[in-house]
Amino acid sequence: MEFGIKQILYLLLTLFIVLNYGLILQGIMPKIAARVGRRYGIRWYQPYLDLIKNHAKRSKITHGVMYYLGPVFRLTGGIGLLLFLPVIYGSPVFGNLSFAGDLTLVLFFQFFGVLGMALGAGESGHPHSAIGVSRGLSQVTALELPLTLGVISIAMQYHTLNISDIVAAQQGGVMNWTIVTNPFAGAALMLTFLGSMGRAPFDVVMAPQEIPIGPPTEYHSGFLGVLQLNRAIFPVAKLILFMNLLYGGATSWPELFIKTFFIYLWSVFVGVAFPRFRVDQSVRWFLGVPLLFGIIAILLI
C-alpha cells in the first residue's frame, strides 16, 4: 500500500485511540487492584487529570540536553513500538507500518525507551535516578532473555519474522492460537510479560517508597507529562504485541479491547496476589523457570 496523507491520518487515529484506551486502562486497573484491597480506588478518569495537571505546571527546571531527550526517547520507544505493529489484522489502514521483518524491530523498540531514560536520568545528577536506572536495566535485561527465546521459538514455528504472517497463521479458532500450539513459548512470554508491565511483584523499580520512584525521580511538570503519555501508550502497544504473538490477533477494535483487557488483567491478578520481589530476586527468578520454558520451547520446535 502506498504511503500518503491518508495513511498518516490513520496512524494518528491509531495513536489517539490507543492513548485514550491506555489512559482508561490506567484508571480501571488500579481500581480493580484497590477493590481487592477493599478500597474504593481512584476514579477511572484520574490519569487524565494527572496528565493535565502535570502539563499545567507553570515552572520547570532543566539539567541539560539529555535531560530533555530522555522522555522524548521514551515516548519514541512507545509510539515506535505501536506504529510498527499490525494493530488490526487484515485491515488495510490499521496495519500501520508493519513490514516483513517487523518482529526484530519491535524487540529493539522494547529496549529503546529504557536506554533513553537511562541517559536522561543520568544527566539529572540525582543519585536515586542513577540507582533506579541500574536496577531497572538489570531487571529488563534479565527478562529479555526468556522473552527473546520465546519470540525466536515462535518465529521458528511459523518460519517468519513478520507479525502479520504470524497472526495469519493463527486464524481459524482458539486451537490455532500460539498459546495452544506452542505452550512453552507462550508460558515464557506470559511470565516475562509480568515483568515488563511494571506491576507487583516486579514493580520495585518504579515503586514510590523504595529508592524514591527510580529513574523519573527528577522528572517533573511537562517532562513527567511526556513520561505519563508513554506510560499510557507503551503498555497497550505491548499488549497488542502479545495478543498478536499468542492470542490470534484482532480483526476489529472491540475484539482488540476485549483480548488486551484480559491479557492486562493477568498481570493485575498476579500483582495483587504476590508481594514484591527485590531486584536481585526478580533477576534470579527470570533466569529460572521462564528461561527454562524458553529453552524447552526452542528445543521442542
Next chain:
Amino acid sequence: MSKSDLEKRTVMSPDGEPIEINPLQDYFCDARPKVHEPVLPIFEKFLNWARSESLWVLGFGTGCGAIEMRPLMTPRFDAYRFGIQWRPTPRQSSVFIISGYLSVKTLKRVIRSYEQMQNPKFVIALGSCTINGGMYWDSYNTIKRLDHYLPVDVYIAGCMPRPEAILAGFEKLKELIREGKGEGANLYAQNFDWYKANQKKIIKDWDMPDYNW
C-alpha cells in the same frame, strides 16, 4: 558532606591545572524564584479544576501529625478516591503537608523541599503547633507560626486532627484552588525577601544558597 566541603576553594586537577570551585554555586541554582502569572481566566479555571482534583502530596513527617496521615491510605479512609496521591519526591508533588511542630533543624529541610517543588504548589499545615506553637509554645527549639516562613494555604487545627479532619482540609484546599486562590508559590516569590529574612532569623547556621530552585 561536612561543612568545610561547601566552602569556596581552589583544587588541583589531575593534569596540574588549578580549578576554582564554589560548591554552593556549582551544585545548586540560586536564581530568585519568579512570579508565574495565571493564563487566560477561562483556561485557568479548567487547569485549576485539574490541579484541584489531582493533589500529589509530599509526605514530610516533621511531627507527630504524620501518624494521622497514614490511615488516609487505608481502606477505611482511602484518600485516593479524592484524587490524592503520595509522591516520594518534591519535584513531582503539588501539596506539601507540614505535619506538626517544626524544629529549627527541620525548618531548614522543609524550606529546601518546598523550594524544590514546582509552581503552583500548596501548603497544608497540620495541627495546632503550626498555628501558634501548640504545646511547644515556649520551646527554645521550635518555630511557632509557620505562616512566617512559608505561605500556608490551609490550616487544619487539632492536636492531632483526625483523618476525617484532614480529608475535610483537603476538600477546603480543593475549593481554594478552584477559586484561583492557591497562589502560594507566587506569594512566596513576591515576598521573597520578607520570607528569607524571617527564615534567616531562625536558622543561625545558614549554609545553603538563598534559593534552591
